[in-house]
Amino acid sequence: MFNAKLPEPSLDRVDGRLKVTGTATYSAEYPLENLAHAVLVTSTIAKGRITGLDFKLAESVPGVLAVISHLNSPGVPGYPPVKQPAERAPIGTALRVFYDDFVYFSGQPVAVVVAQTLEQARHAASLAQVNYQTEKHQTDFEANVSKAAVALSVQRNKTSPFQDYDRGNPDAIKTADVKLESTYVFPTQHHQPLEPHAIIAVWETDDKLTIYDKNQGVKSAQGNLASAFKLPRENVQVNSPFIGGAFGSGIRVWPHTIAAVLAAKKVKRPVKLVLGRELMQMSVGSRPFTVQKIAIGASSDGKLTAITHEGIGQTSTYEEHLERTILATRAMYACPNVSTRYRLLNLDVNTPTWMRGPGDATGMFALESALDEMAHELKIDPLEFRIRNHADTDPERNLPWSAKTLKECYRTGAERFGWDKRTSEPRSMQANGLLVGYGMASSLYGFHRHPSKAKAVMRTDGSVVMQSATMDIGPGTGTAMTQIAAKMLGVSPNKIRFDLGDSSLPDAPGQNGSATITSVGSAVHVACEALKKKLLTLAAAMPNSPLANSRFEDITAKTGRIFPTANPSASISYADILKYHQLPQVEVTEESKPGPERDQYSMYSFGCHFVEVQVNPLTDEVRVSRVVTCADVGKIINYKTARSQSIGGIVGGIGMALMEESVMDHRFGRYINTDFAGYHIPVHADIPQIEVYYVDQPDVYVNPIGSKGLGEIAIVGVAAAVANAVFHATGKRVRQLPITVDKLV
Amino acid sequence: MDEFPDGVSRPGDDHQEDRRFFLKQSLAIAGLTFAPVSFLQAAELDTPIDPADKVKIALTINGTQRRLSIDPRSTLLDLLREQLGLTGTKKGCDFGQCGACTVHIDGQRTLSCLSFAVMQQGRKITTVEGLSNGTQLHPLQEAFIKHDGFQCGYCTPGQLMSAVSCIREGHASSEAEIQEYMSGNLCRCGAYPNIVKAILDVKTGGDPV
Ligand code: FES
Numbered sequence A: 001m002f003n004a005k006l007p008e009p010s011l012d013r014v015d016g017r018l019k020v021t022g023t024a025t026y027s028a029e030y031p032l033e034n035l036a037h038a039v040l041v042t043s044t045i046a047k048g049r050i051t052g053l054d055f056k057l058a059e060s061v062p063g064v065l066a067v068i069s070h071l072n073s074p075g076v077p078g079y080p081p082v083k084q085p086a087e088r089a090p091i092g093t094a095l096r097v098f099y100d101d102f103v104y105f106s107g108q109p110v111a112v113v114v115a116q117t118l119e120q121a122r123h124a125a126s127l128a129q130v131n132y133q134t135e136k137h138q139t140d141f142e143a144n145v146s147k148a149a150v151a152l153s154v155q156r157n158k159t160s161p162f163q164d165y166d167r168g169n170p171d172a173i174k175t176a177d178v179k180l181e182s183t184y185v186f187p188t189q190h191h192q193p194l195e196p197h198a199i200i201a202v203w204e205t206d207d208k209l210t211i212y213d214k215n216q217g218v219k220s221a222q223g224n225l226a227s228a229f230k231l232p233r234e235n236v237q238v239n240s241p242f243i244g245g246a247f248g249s250g251i252r253v254w255p256h257t258i259a260a261v262l263a264a265k266k267v268k269r270p271v272k273l274v275l276g277r278e279l280m281q282m283s284v285g286s287r288p289f290t291v292q293k294i295a296i297g298a299s300s301d302g303k304l305t306a307i308t309h310e311g312i313g314q315t316s317t318y319e320e321h322l323e324r325t326i327l328a329t330r331a332m333y334a335c336p337n338v339s340t341r342y343r344l345l346n347l348d349v350n351t352p353t354w355m356r357g358p359g360d361a362t363g364m365f366a367l368e369s370a371l372d373e374m375a376h377e378l379k380i381d382p383l384e385f386r387i388r389n390h391a392d393t394d395p396e397r398n399l400p401w402s403a404k405t406l407k408e409c410y411r412t413g414a415e416r417f418g419w420d421k422r423t424s425e426p427r428s429m430q431a432n433g434l435l436v437g438y439g440m441a442s443s444l445y446g447f448h449r450h451p452s453k454a455k456a457v458m459r460t461d462g463s464v465v466m467q468s469a470t471m472d473i474g475p476g477t478g479t480a481m482t483q484i485a486a487k488m489l490g491v492s493p494n495k496i497r498f499d500l501g502d503s504s505l506p507d508a509p510g511q512n513g514s515a516t517i518t519s520v521g522s523a524v525h526v527a528c529e530a531l532k533k534k535l536l537t538l539a540a541a542m543p544n545s546p547l548a549n550s551r552f553e554d555i556t557a558k559t560g561r562i563f564p565t566a567n568p569s570a571s572i573s574y575a576d577i578l579k580y581h582q583l584p585q586v587e588v589t590e591e592s593k594p595g596p597e598r599d600q601y602s603m604y605s606f607g608c609h610f611v612e613v614q615v616n617p618l619t620d621e622v623r624v625s626r627v628v629t630c631a632d633v634g635k636i637i638n639y640k641t642a643r644s645q646s647i648g649g650i651v652g653g654i655g656m657a658l659m660e661e662s663v664m665d666h667r668f669g670r671y672i673n674t675d676f677a678g679y680h681i682p683v684h685a686d687i688p689q690i691e692v693y694y695v696d697q698p699d700v701y702v703n704p705i706g707s708k709g710l711g712e713i714a715i716v717g718v719a720a721a722v723a724n725a726v727f728h729a730t731g732k733r734v735r736q737l738p739i740t741v742d743k744l745v
Numbered sequence B: 001m002d003e004f005p006d007g008v009s010r011p012g013d014d015h016q017e018d019r020r021f022f023l024k025q026s027l028a029i030a031g032l033t034f035a036p037v038s039f040l041q042a043a044e045l046d047t048p049i050d051p052a053d054k055v056k057i058a059l060t061i062n063g064t065q066r067r068l069s070i071d072p073r074s075t076l077l078d079l080l081r082e083q084l085g086l087t088g089t090k091k092g093c094d095f096g097q098c099g100a101c102t103v104h105i106d107g108q109r110t111l112s113c114l115s116f117a118v119m120q121q122g123r124k125i126t127t128v129e130g131l132s133n134g135t136q137l138h139p140l141q142e143a144f145i146k147h148d149g150f151q152c153g154y155c156t157p158g159q160l161m162s163a164v165s166c167i168r169e170g171h172a173s174s175e176a177e178i179q180e181y182m183s184g185n186l187c188r189c190g191a192y193p194n195i196v197k198a199i200l201d202v203k204t205g206g207d208p209v
């Protein structure tokens, strides 16, 4: 069942050649005629109002075409007229670009300079003068934490999952045999995809807009821009075939996108705008600063009796960003008494957003650390403690799992890792003069599936074109989809082209929430099935057809031909079917969507991570020396790309655990480590070889292909596994990420 | 891009003034990294640079001689991407911290975002577009595909250019050594273990790089 090696077939990435030759075209790389360059001018204060703009010097720079601010913006028709007197935006208002004089966070776009060349625009932007009336800002989470409250959107929605939750007896914690309570601090972290956010905006006519844009959902970007600029949806064309990573930063349409569209309107030319690295940390969201308190009670024989989990997340003053922080605690373990609380704290910062494993990565750091602390207290092996508290059914919804093989994941992970060599006492293992620690943690992520369409076209030469407005931010969407299509149609993958990242293609969700394979993969599957049926009908109508009376169930497709399964020699090629009927092509568009199964089963991906760290006893430097991960995500479509996705999640988790933190100077309300020298992410030398295993069994209830999401569970739990390993190595429990040397001395 | 037909003068021959001025400007621009814009005194700058003050250079890019007239503020990276349409070389940070912009200058791996274009007079530049001969991939390109040494692909050209150098420099004899000598090339998708495997594979395979 478990696969240490890559089983066949594991198709190489279909776009691999483009990526290694530098010919994959990312958003900033379209060579349009007459292209102008835009550079943003952003606020240097965190709260206040713009009192004056002096662009004379900037405008005098040769090549400058326009400097646009709220005073001369061509305007976003979807915004309401500015109130007189102007007012701060009420909660729930996405930042309006060049709208009025209010400043909500440091780094907010307040103007944009457009010039013939990038050098000119950059220089001119440095000369733009903006004067402010500063108001006292609040950016310090800890200093303001007493103001945290239930989100307004939750107050208004009685069925919100973020309502206060109590299962069993909320006071049970008080009478637990053993009780622990700890606070876990999760810093602000940034996505930092290697490709900066970028857009080229082109007004083809007064009411037709084309953008080449970095985002995670062409359809949602299209809808957002159509409503902002009051255009029919089809008049907005979004092209995003290659995305250089995003990890959540591209789920929303951010202000710079609107700024570029406004700039293109103003100068009547295509405009390119690429965010500098510092703005990648200031203006495209973050994982929110979050503080969590977990109290955990257990019986002396190692059964969880009560958990209370409170989370407070940071958000902006104009929007509420909620994430799953406390939700996993309700479903992860069999525990009769569970209470959760979730609060938000509004600060003068840019609105946080989803970042890989949103909420769950944060919450599971706390929960899985707390589990480890309790196991240590009870003197039970941490893995054994988890197995004893395994939830055989969903304790939150009282429903069976659609499929759950977490125990097999534990077993395989432990075996491959050599968990049995772990001696339980902290500081009890050493190698080469270094302290060695073994840690593990569980992982889970809810199953998401959205309605999705795919078009399948068979052409006269027997080649296939598949289309769907899905995305590939890196996992290899086109490759997996090609494989699904190849299998269903019996066509060689190199005869299949899969188009994505284009808003004119059939509807599909954006790439987030580990939902692409589950949603779009299902659509591709049903579209190819429908195409095959159509081709069978056509084949059956041919003279003396061997398929004349064949039912769909009784045929097989292979190497571009279909035949009765019982009689492989009586085959007809797809090309011949089209030729006979004189059809240039045969096409179908199908939709696949979830059904009532959601109400009958609880659906999650599960997994676990085992981590070995080595800690230098003199310097306290922590290095991750080994990782074994095992995941249950249903059927694996492509082992090679899946494995890379798992590894990528673990690398992100190691960064989260050991180095990533956006530091704000609260005197200015501004991030200060806004480059890779200040915001550390793992480099080659930080990452050991990582072993990846899957329980490769279809989950028959979730969708026609039996696959579940992988992107998020790859990262969820990793930070806890590292923290637990660090505790085992050093005896020090670090509850505030990242685990840097200063916290270990 | 302006290509000019005749007469290549050495950069700055009659641009002494401009160069001094340019340095002052670029310091001011570099200052942006550390200080919010309002802290900069525009008054330090007498008059903005005139784009007519272009500098003529001749260099070789991927085997082709180019004679160009360029803005002295252009980095080699922006010259490649914005003016020559060679977008295979990526901009990840523009600060010399990510390696996405790695190219070879006279055979040395170099960060093109930290290299001014005007300084490349007479030099031979190789970018990812020049790595293979057009039909047959370079062995490292093959190995990256085989070992899935990328996800989003954005760091890939830089990783490849560094990887070629890593082997040529003789720093690819073990996983640990490769990790060390490739650590200037960040990959946010975390393809590191696969990249290391790919490099080791090519190195031990003995194919000329
Ligand atoms: S773009 Fe040159 S090092 Fe990052």
Ligand code: FES
Pocket (backbone or CB within 6 Å): A194, A244, A245, A474, B149, B150, B151, B152, B153, B154, B155, B156, B186, B187, B188, B189, B190, B191
């Ligand atoms: S492959 Fe995405 S950054 Fe390396």
